[in-house]
Amino acid sequence: MSPSKLFALIQYPLPHHLISRLVGLLAETRIGWLKNLLIKAFIRRFKVDMSQAAEHDPTAYACFNAFFTRALKADARPLGEGLLCPADGTLSQFGVTRHGTLVQAKGQAYSVTSLLGGDMQRAEPFRQGSFATVYLSPRDYHRVHMPLTGTLREMVYVPGRIFSVNQATADHVPALFARNERLVCIFDTEHGPMAMVLVGAMIVAGIETVWAGQVTPLGNEVQSIRFDTPITLERGAEMGRFKLGSTVVMCFSEEMPFDEDALAFGDTVRMGQSLGEFHNP
Template structure:
């Protein structure tokens, strides 16, 4: 058995939500010496480049969460033409949504309906479209931005597990992105419907949006849908949300996309061009 498969298997019995909430409390601690020690250790372990941060002094952040969701300097991420990356990270998969299915990793795929919380009608909008998945590692900038301009139509919270979403787990846990807790944001764009899915993961303490603040964690229950009477319009490159600790964004588009990349597992930066709508 490979170390990657063993890492995936030992996650099944773990109390995902309890661990994540405990880590979340620690990350929100405002005791000066403790939060400074956590931040220093994190920067050292993951080689975080603070020169890009709007506030480069690690001691200036009130908590680890404030450090982790730090803004960048103005102009640090120019916005390219066409479809752009919503976040810094790794473009782990991309391509067509063939027969309503998205690729997770080699040998694993999942349905758009499952990803969107069992909504067959919503999944039908993306039947002949395209998708892209960006994985945010611990060292990455953790705010999520709009890959194209859009108007929010509906937000859907889907409860689930909190498996890690790193490469080892995506290759060994079937339907990973369709079984983890996630926030589905449906937008209307000039290219048709778009879904941005913010996927929760092990020790991700919370997911926030700019229009509703912190969304997860929510009390246990079923799928929760929230519609907005007042339109929320966001321009391309504008911030739409953030992760408190790292995770993954899955984008689904109704219109086909001609991606520039030839291979997966490519590093990308927020605002970098990914392709053009066909």
């Protein structure tokens, strides 16, 4: 048995939520020496580049979570053309959605309906579109930004397990992103509906949005919230953040112009990087 498969299998019996909540309490501690110890150890372990942070002094952060969701300098992530990458990380998968099926990893697929909370009507616009998955590693910048300008139509909390979402687990846990706790945000854009899915993971202490603050965990049932007052976010604007790392899955109702000559599975990407340019007829 491969080490990656063993790593995936040992996660099944673990108390995912309990572990995550305990880590969350530790990540929120304001005890000076303890939070400084945690932050400095994390920087050393994952070789975090603090030179691009708006606040580069590790001891200036109120708690570990404040450090983890740190802002960057204003010019650290210039915006490219066309469709933008929403976060720093690894471009795990991207491509066309056929018959409502998305690719998770080689030999692994899952449905857009299950990803978006099990509602077929919600998922219908995305059955023949496209998608992209970005995995945020511990060392990455953990704020998520808009790939396109969009107006929020619906926010859906979907409860679930909290498996790790690294490549080893994605290779061996079926329908991983549709099993984990996640937040689905549906936007209307000039290129049709867009779903931004923020997927929780082991020891992720919470998911936040700029319009609602922390929104997970919310309970054991799918919860949908619709917005009568328009909330419009510009292309490149922050839309959410992870308290500890995870994955973003973007679903589009149209085929996006992914630059297949410049992009490949497993590429390191940065927020604001162009994933492809639109060409007007």
